[in-house]
Every structure is written in structure tokens, then in C-alpha cells.
Amino acid sequence: MTNLQERGHLLTEQINPHSLNLDQLNSVELVELFNSEDFKAVAAVAEAKIPLAKAIDTTAERLRQGGRLFYIGAGTSGRLGVLDAAECPPTFCTPPDLVQGIIAGGAGALVRSSEDLEDRAEDGAGAIAQRQITQLDVVVGITAGGTTPFVHGALNAARQRGAATIFIACVPADQVSFEADIDIRLLTGPEVLAGSTRLKAGTVTKLALNILSTGVMVKLGKVYGNRMVDVAVTNQKLRDRALRILQDLTGLSREASGFLLERSGKWVKLALLMHWTNLDKEAGEKLLAAHQGNLRAAVATYESQQKPS
Structure with a gap:
């Protein structure tokens, strides 16, 4: 496991050679640079198609048996998990507890930075215990740099309870290894703004979670053709x-x-x-x-x- 005090070698923390003159670009050049770099997010999803597909199948099978899907993360990663979970009930008419998002710091962290709380592995484990995770559940840990203690603590606690665990990170396994049932690496390279993982890492995470949750709902019969036939008619x-x-x-x-x-x-x-x-x-x-x-x-x-x- 990576020394949490020495993260400079991580792919998500490295310097992008294409944006060394970022502060000297005009607005059109800025848009062009971000746009060209964002293409790497789509390519990264394609490279991860096998573990993503396995995650869909595993999650669908657990949910058929009465299990639940949990996303857990801190900062941007946590917010993206909460967002994906929140969109399942209106889109697929799922009960609110079927897909849940857990973010370090709780609901307040959705609108206000609380990144210091990501360093507490015991809080991640506590979130798993509080929700009474069982062997029927699936827990997806999301951490762009792969080192977030809150996520590690949660996934380790979930494994001890027999839950299926999925690890999503934007760094290669040789930089940060972690034992999970399914290991998904979304490698988009260094950010345009060095270390700002709300950019490409956030984009590729959003893409992957969209695919995971929608794929699971397709497998659960909540789609006919490409129509959302379980849509909640609430407005x-x-x-x-x-x-x-x-x-x-x-x-x-x-x-x-x-x-x-x-x-x-x-x-x-x-x-x-x-x-x-x-x-x-x-x-x-x-x-x-x-x-x-x-x-x-x-x-x-x-x-x-x-x-x-």
C-alpha cells in the first residue's frame, strides 16, 4: 500500500506535459485542451470493460437475492456515488434503500468541503456497521488516487461481513494495490490542473457509475428495449x-x-x-x-x- 504521506508518484498527482503553460492560454485554447484531455476518459472506460461487466453481473445477482448496492467515497468520489444512487429511484422506481451513497462527512459534505474526514478509516468501517451490511450486499469503494483511508476501512469491513467488494481507482495496481473482489482501474493520466481529480478522474468515474447502475437495472428487468418502463411518474x-x-x-x-x-x-x-x-x-x-x-x-x-x- 502507498505511503499516504508520499503520493507524488501516483498517476493522478503527476504533472501533465500538455498543460505546462495552462496559465498562458486564451479561453479558446483552454477549452480545446480540456476537451482533448477528456477524450481519455472514454478510452479509459473501454479499457476497463471486462471488470465493469463483471461488476454489473455480480451486483445484479446480489440484488436479485435481496441485497443492496452501496457507493462509498470522499470528496468528489463520494459526491458522484451519492448522485448516482439518488438518480436510481426516479429513473427505475427503485426503493431508496436499494442503491445508497455514503460520503465521508455525511450529507453536509455534499455541499461543503470536508476532505479531512477522508483520512479516518474507522469512520468508513463504522458506516458499514451502521448500515448492517451483509453477504447479500455490494459495496463499491471509489477513490481516484486509490489511497483514501475512509474507503479502505469501509471495504475491509465489508469484506469481513461477506459483502461483494468493488474497488474503483484512477491509478494502476502497481502504484496502489488493494484486495477486492473486483478491481476497476480507470486510467486517464495526469490532470490538466495537476492533482485536481474532479476533472478527468471525476468524469471517468461518472461514466463508470452510469454504466454500472444502468447495466444492473437492465439486468433486473427495469428496461424494455431502451425504454425506462419503471420510470416513477412523479412530475x-x-x-x-x-x-x-x-x-x-x-x-x-x-x-x-x-x-x-x-x-x-x-x-x-x-x-x-x-x-x-x-x-x-x-x-x-x-x-x-x-x-x-x-x-x-x-x-x-x-x-x-x-x-x-
């Missing part, structure tokens, strides 16, 4: 989206789609099943429950049952 924008999904997939008018949405209890997935099978709300709910909410599987089962033997 006018989301109601409009729900109606457009119903119109596109059923061919119904907007008015008829509205009636169907109301009959289903504002659940797009159930509305589609009711339309395609002529089942009532209660029967549709039972069929979906029998297929763990997978709409495609539920429709296929219904259609097979209608065929003459």
Missing part, C-alpha cells in the same frame, strides 16, 4: 415521458395512453403488459411478480400459454 416531465413510451410501444393515442396509465396505477411496465395481454391490473401484477418484474419474460410466458397445445 409533469416524467408523466409526459411515460405517455410517450406508451404511445410509441402501443400505437395508442395520447388520451388513450393516459387512461391506460391511470388504470395501471401509473406504472408504465404494468400498463404495457395490460395492453398487450388484456389482463386486468391484479392479474398483470401477479404475472410480473412471477417473473421478478421482467416485462419481456412475462409477455413471453403469457403468449406461450395462449398457444393451443
Whole structure:
């Protein structure tokens, strides 16, 4: 493990040779430089596709068994985890406790810097104990430089409880090694502003978390084609989206789609099943429950049952 007092050799702390004259660039040149460097974030995700895919499969399997997904980090890394977790309920209608973000310093650290708290490994372990992590859960530790004690403490405590652990860092394993079930390295190189990991490291982390959570929800049947059929209809924008999904997939008018949405209890997935099978709300709910909410599987089962033997 890296000496926490000597981090200058870390990839995320090194000097970027392309931005040595950063303070001498005009605004257009600044934008061009940041833009060219940001392309490295997309390439880094591509390089990490195998462990990312494994993380999706592992997490989906645990959640099917009743587990939960936790993101844990400090500073920018912690904020990105909290953001991804917060966006799951409206997008996929998940219960708030299914995907959770934990940040060093708690909710206050979301809007005010509290980076000093990242050095407390015992606080990370305490966060795991407080949430009663079990062997069904998945804990994703996010640390750009790979050395954050808060994250290390949390992941070590999670492993002791039998949880699946995923380590996400933006430095190679030969600089910072850590024992986790899945090791994801997102290597974007030195930052344009040396050491400012809210830049490329933050961007690549956001990309990876988007892929992880969305991939898991796809595996859990919360998507049909590329439509968010479990969208929570909680405001006018989301109601409009729900109606457009119903119109596109059923061919119904907007008015008829509205009636169907109301009959289903504002659940797009159930509305589609009711339309395609002529089942009532209660029967549709039972069929979906029998297929763990997978709409495609539920429709296929219904259609097979209608065929003459």
C-alpha cells in the first residue's frame, strides 16, 4: 500500500506535459485542451470493460437475492456515488434503500468541503456497521488516487461481513494495490490542473457509475428495449415521458395512453403488459411478480400459454 504521506508518484498527482503553460492560454485554447484531455476518459472506460461487466453481473445477482448496492467515497468520489444512487429511484422506481451513497462527512459534505474526514478509516468501517451490511450486499469503494483511508476501512469491513467488494481507482495496481473482489482501474493520466481529480478522474468515474447502475437495472428487468418502463411518474416531465413510451410501444393515442396509465396505477411496465395481454391490473401484477418484474419474460410466458397445445 502507498505511503499516504508520499503520493507524488501516483498517476493522478503527476504533472501533465500538455498543460505546462495552462496559465498562458486564451479561453479558446483552454477549452480545446480540456476537451482533448477528456477524450481519455472514454478510452479509459473501454479499457476497463471486462471488470465493469463483471461488476454489473455480480451486483445484479446480489440484488436479485435481496441485497443492496452501496457507493462509498470522499470528496468528489463520494459526491458522484451519492448522485448516482439518488438518480436510481426516479429513473427505475427503485426503493431508496436499494442503491445508497455514503460520503465521508455525511450529507453536509455534499455541499461543503470536508476532505479531512477522508483520512479516518474507522469512520468508513463504522458506516458499514451502521448500515448492517451483509453477504447479500455490494459495496463499491471509489477513490481516484486509490489511497483514501475512509474507503479502505469501509471495504475491509465489508469484506469481513461477506459483502461483494468493488474497488474503483484512477491509478494502476502497481502504484496502489488493494484486495477486492473486483478491481476497476480507470486510467486517464495526469490532470490538466495537476492533482485536481474532479476533472478527468471525476468524469471517468461518472461514466463508470452510469454504466454500472444502468447495466444492473437492465439486468433486473427495469428496461424494455431502451425504454425506462419503471420510470416513477412523479412530475409533469416524467408523466409526459411515460405517455410517450406508451404511445410509441402501443400505437395508442395520447388520451388513450393516459387512461391506460391511470388504470395501471401509473406504472408504465404494468400498463404495457395490460395492453398487450388484456389482463386486468391484479392479474398483470401477479404475472410480473412471477417473473421478478421482467416485462419481456412475462409477455413471453403469457403468449406461450395462449398457444393451443
